[in-house]
Amino acid sequence: MTDLFDPAPARADHATAAARLLLPAIAGDAKITRAMLNDAMIRAYGGTDADGRWTQRESFEVLEHATALAVCAAGTTPAVDAAIGLMARLPTQTVRSEEQIDWQQFSTPLDLATITVMLANARADDIVLEPSAGNGLLVAGLPPIAALQLNEIDPARRERLSATFPKASVTGHDGAQIASVMASAERPSLILMNPPFSRSLGRGADALAAVRHLQAAIKRVRPGGRVVAIMPDWFFNSARMGTIWSTTLASVALRTSIRLTHAYGKHGTGVAVRLYVIDKTVGDTTTVTLQRGAVSDLVEALVIPPRQDLIPEAATPAPVKRGGGLSLLRSVRSKPAATPRIFRALARNEVLPVGYQVLETPAPLAEQSGVYLPYRPSRIVFDAAGEHPTALVESIAMGSIPAPIPVHVPSLPERTVTERLLSSSQLETVVYAGHAWTQYIPGLSKPDKEGVGLVLSDDGRAYRKGYFLGDGTGAGKGRQVAAVILDNWLAGRRKNIWISKNEALHTDAIRDWTALGGLAADVQPLSRWKIDEPVTMDEGVLFVTYPTLRSNRGDATRLDQIIAWAGADFDGVIAFDEAHEMGGVAGGEGSMGTKKGSQQGIAGVLLQNHLPDARVLYASATGASEVNNLAYAVRLGLWGPETAFANREAFITQIRQGGIAAMELVARDLKATGLYTARALSFAGVEYDILRHELTPEQIAVYDTYADAWAIIHRGLEKALELTGVVDGNEGKTLNSGAKAAARSRFESCKQRFFGALLLSAKLPTVIAAIEQHLAADQSVVLQLVSTAEAILDRRLGELSPDERADLDIDLSPREAV
CATH class of the missing domain: 3.40.50.10810 (Tandem AAA-ATPase domain)
Structure with a gap:
């Protein structure tokens, strides 16, 4: 296993020795002081922090290690009251290291970890994964389970995890990549996680680090499984996060949403956090958020959501590897299907070269239709690629010219091709774009x-x-x-x-x-x-x-x-x-x-x-x-x-x-x-039929009435031009051609919009009847909006005063035009 950090000298034996010296104090009911902690460190490391044997930050790491050991030794999930009581006896972590800040190493407080374990509702047959395990406080209180997988990027913390959980599988991957780099391991049915909030490997400062970790966890957990995640306070369904929220939770159900404002005081930070219970099943992502201050305020209102049944995974053979590459991205669909889905075991998704054969002689042209030719890649034939969902065409002039023989071979996730997420025409673009970029x-x-x-x-x-x-x-x-x-x-x-x-x-x-x-x-x-x-x-x-x-x-x-x-x-x-x-x-x-x-x-x-x-x-x-x-x-x-x-x-x-x-x-x-x-959609098979609306006598009368009204307005406009000196009333000469043109332009545009809306409303009865007829025949209907009046609305909003904006009353109907 390759460390993603520069490995520090192994000090796990000293840390575990110091932690075991603290166990009697943790098991008792006395307050654990900094002096007791320092004494245990001096005895285990053979010297003081002044001698450079250890640091104050390491002493707090040892304290977390000792707490995890004590909880594991108990063998049962601690009661919330007991966890809160133990937290009260522990010293506040007042010292931070640069490494802790850089990698957001703020471990889960024991009382919050206890609530998280309760919400997880673990079962005896669960395979549990914690992607950013730290010192193991989040999973130390788990009841008996089938297997435990711990992933931690820091090698020193990994060594302490191995000492605390000797039967667990411990790895050192980037938590945001577990969906791909852990593909060979058995998939977990339950994930408990407290990811870094604002740092990512390779990205440094990363405001969306926690989201990346959560997305990877949702992909990794088994269908029907559960993810319980401690997330930053800004991750909720807001205007700023709406798109990322909906994309992240597109294929899951949100069971519980909790916001805690004072959960991390003992661990040296005062940030608010949100606790989410997510089941990987079809469901809703809207739920009421329960807001409290500390964990002690939450206990009485806590409801444990029942677990879902795991969906059996069919055996899926791994595709034959045809070339090098790292499985970094997998094919996923952006929206969940509306009908129940069949889940299958995770298939490997190697990044492989896109196979194609070169045609020395260009592919023959298909039969011409009008000024178009059916489109086909002229120089290449892909080993595995689907046709475009709708037939494509290109002009005769373009179709008669073959493309050159390309030299670029793209590499894409294997399922992107085999599952036909890209058609042959779209893959051709990837090939020729890469070919163009080999030239200068x-x-x-x-x-x-x-x-x-x-x-x-x-x-x-x-x-x-x-x-x-x-x-x-x-x-x-x-x-x-x-x-x-x-x-x-x-x-x-x-x-x-x-x-x-x-x-x-x-x-x-x-x-x-x-x-x-x-x-x-x-x-x-x-x-x-x-x-x-x-x-x-x-x-x-x-x-x-x-x-x-x-x-x-x-x-x-x-x-x-x-x-x-x-x-x-x-x-x-x-x-x-x-x-x-x-x-x-x-x-x-x-x-x-x-x-x-x-x-x-x-x-x-x-x-x-x-x-x-x-x-x-x-x-x-x-x-x-x-x-x-x-x-x-x-x-x-x-x-x-x-x-x-x-x-x-x-x-x-x-x-x-x-x-x-x-x-x-x-x-x-x-x-x-x-x-x-340059390709375009073919209109082969498209039929056109004009839907005719017969004006009723009532509609004709309404139209005539409005036409007479606009004639009155027109005469009033001419009189207004005369009264304002734009036109000379005696000689009929134009005195200000610009003002006259502007006034008449405004008049004609208003009149056109008015009669456009009037005619549209007159046609609606026939249009609605046709829509209902098509829907009854189980056919799809698409309506095109030619104008949305957005520009007019923007102008009207810009003219409003603050008081008018507070009490909006905007009318963009034909009446407003008059």
Whole structure:
């Protein structure tokens, strides 16, 4: 077993000797003083702390060791009153070591441990695991069980655990990885845990460390088993934690929720904690939280939830290992099935190369339909991959060009392929993105001090080529982005950047990442950190929105913050999802004349310029629709050395002159070099039928009445323009054309919205009847909202005073328009 800490000299014999000297005092009823503790340490270690034989922090570790030994010797779960009484006789832990603080080594107080054991409701046939066992206080009071598994990362504490629990299996893994690294051990039916709250191995300071440990424990415990977890106070179903909460508890039932505000006083910290009882079965995650101060206040209100029956596990043979790799991530689905599920034994999920065969001769084209060809990977055939759920097509121009023979072989969790979590078309993207990233743009360049371009320079750096994913809606661009990042994650590139349109898409990113086996806590929004402070995440997927990317405050910018986190040698993925949001980077002619480049487009290009070795992925359904939509794609090698265009300006000018035909040629050339792909959903088999609504006489009368009313308003508007001096009433001349145009524009837009709502309401009886007819036939119905009036609502809210906001009364109906 390899220690994850630098091993200190073995001192377990001295610690156990000192602990045994304390046992009579613990078994009695006298108060245990610091002097008694120091005396036991001096006798066991052969000297004082002043001599360097031991430290005050070690003496408290020995005290916890002695307490665990005393509880184990009793052979039964201590009564809560007895545990509280013993805690009162122990000295307060007033000394902390840097190691204790760094690794959040705050052991469970005995009274809290006793309550946890009671809530666990252990059975004689249970296999119990504690993933962060410390000195064993949490499990010392367990009744007789079948087997005990203890995991502790600190080697000194592991030695003490072996002395306290000689029959237990003791390991030294990272508690956040137990679901994979302990896959060969027998699965526990009960897990008791008190994870570190804010430190993770490899991440350092990690605000979500406890969540990672809990997620791993839920995956590790047997179906039907129980997890009793002591968690930080911030982990509950709040607005900030809502997504992570629902993802973490997606496949379990929450039986008990307790909040304690003063449970850790004797162990040197005053933090509040939450105690959760979780059963791995289908159920609800909403429950009333019981709030108390100390454990003594909780006893009378405590209810022990009954255990569920364990679900038998069918024997599942482990897949044959075809290559190297570490089982770091497993395929999990992001949402629980609505119907009862069949649980099977944990199958190994090796990280294996994705097998495929290369076609020297491109795959033949399928039969043309209109201007489209059915899509198929033109150069590769996968050993094991499913078809896309819905047939894909590509344009005839794109389909007639085969992709090049790729050289990249991605490595993904084995079940990601065998369980067809990615279709063959999506796997092809992972292959060709990796293939593109093996190439570099010709020449050495460095960022231009003026503007957003690159300039050739002998002291510059080579820029890695990028890849453009131009798939349309339904092809699963988010899933493909997650798969590309996962391929690089498993190759050791643990820092990646996912840029998207808005914060709401953070949930979608988590959904796609967890669907492939990642943890929700891996995808963290940049907004968690203030703009002027460093990002403290050592590894993970940094989720950034385009508005955030361009933001600044004083001298601090989000762009600089991201670059500082990534580092100059960053070689992870930068995924520009919804990349057309950077489309205005080149500026150009707009409806109101010449316009400057967009700030978020400029920020996106600067990010690429400052990280030359980054693996850039562009994802947009409108990539090759207009030349400005490629101006931000500086990693495709469309201009510069060994091309027909000296710079970006020349490329934009000449391609714009060539129109859509020139853009089509650009897309074909990019596909031929393996840098671009664009698929869309096929509409084969889709039928259209127009649902006609006949206006009733009553509806016609209502429409005519409102038309007459708007005619009156129109005449009133013309009179108002005359009275306010916008129009000369005598000569009919316009005196202020801008004011007149604005007034009429406002009038016409209000009128259009009014009649749009009126006609919609008139059609609803027929629409609702059709919906009910389809539902009765057991068919699915999808309604599209063309307008949600969100912009109007935002304007109205912005106009409200604080008093009006306190008593909201907003009307966005047609009446309000009038």
